[in-house]
Amino acid sequence: MLTEFFYMNSTDSLAQNLKCTYKEFPEHFVWYPGRRRWEPRKQKDSIGRIVIASPMEGERYFLRLLLTHVNNPTSFDDLRTINGAYVHTFRETSILRGYFESDKSQEQCLKEASLYQMPYNLSRLFATLLVHFPHSNPRYLWEQFEKPLSEDISRISQISVGQIRLQVLCQINEFLQSMEKDINQYALVPNTMYFDSLNKNTSDTIAETRISVPEHDLLAIKQLNTDQKKAFDIIMNAVFVHKKGTFFIDGPGGIGKTFLYRALLAEIRSKGYIALATTSCGVAASILPGGRTAHSRFKIPIGGTADKQCRVSK
Known part of the structure; x- marks a missing residue:
C-alpha cells in the first residue's frame, strides 16, 4: 500500500493535484487488495489511520512521522531529500524538517495512542517518551494525559482520586526503572514520590474485598x-x-x-x-x-x- 501510494504520487494527475499525506490519501482513494492498487474513491467517506509505531522502534517511528506530515512523497528517497540534499536517516530528516523540534510531536503521539491503546500500554509509551524524547515540561504532559492514563484504575470506585494518581504514577515509575530512570527526575508532581510496595499491595487487596456482591x-x-x-x-x-x-x-x-x-x-x-x-x-x-x-x-x-x-x- 505504501509503495503504491508513492507510485500514484509519481504518475496519477489527481494524486499530484491533491498533494495528500499518507494518512489523508484514503479520503480520496480506495485500496483494492486483489488488484494491489489505489483507485479514486467514488462513494462514501473514509478516514485513514497508519499503524502505530513506538519511539523505541527508531527509524520506523520517524518514517511514520514523516508520512503523517509530508505531502505527495514519491519514494523513500524523496522523503529523505530536503532542498535537493539527500539525508541518510529518517530521524535526521524529521529533525531538519522541523517535525521534532517542539513538544507537539510527543503530545500528538500520546493523543493518538490514547484513542485506542489500553491505559497500561499508554503508561509504557508515556515512560518511553520521557526517557528517549523528553518533553520540555513533563508535568504539563502528565496533566494533559492523566485522565486517559487513569481510566482503568479509576473504575474502582472504592479508592480516592489521590490513590488512583499514586497507582498510575507507580506504574509509570516501574517502566522508568526498567530503563534505569526514576520518576522523581521528571517532577511530574510537586512532591518527591516514594512507593511502598507493601502498602500498595495492601490497598489493592482492601479495594478488592470491598467489591459488593449484587x-x-x-x-x-x-x-x-x-x-x-x-x-x-x-x-x-x-x-x-x-x-x-x-x-x-x-x-x-x-x-x-x-x-x-x-x-x-x-x-x-x-x-x-x-x-x-x-x-x-x-x-x-x-x-x-x-x-x-x-x-x-x-x-x-x-x-x-x-x-x-x-x-x-x-
Missing part, C-alpha cells in the same frame, strides 16, 4: 441452566477442593456466558475470597462487578475464557 447475582446461582450448572460445579470444585484449574467457556453471544461469570464471582466473593475478573477490553470489564482489563495490576488468571478470566485467592 443480590441478583447470588440468586442467579439457582437459575443456571443444565450446561451452566455443570460448568459452575466443575469450576467451584477446582476452586475449593483441588485448588487449581484452567477452564475455557466457549459459545456464541447471548447464550449466557456472562450470566455464568457473574454467578461464579458472586459465589466466590460471598465466601470471603477475592475473585479478580479480568477482561481484554474495557467494554467487557464494565459488565462484570469489579471487572478490570488484563493489563491492570492483577494479570495472572487461573481460569476463564478467551476474553474474561478469573483468579481466586484467600
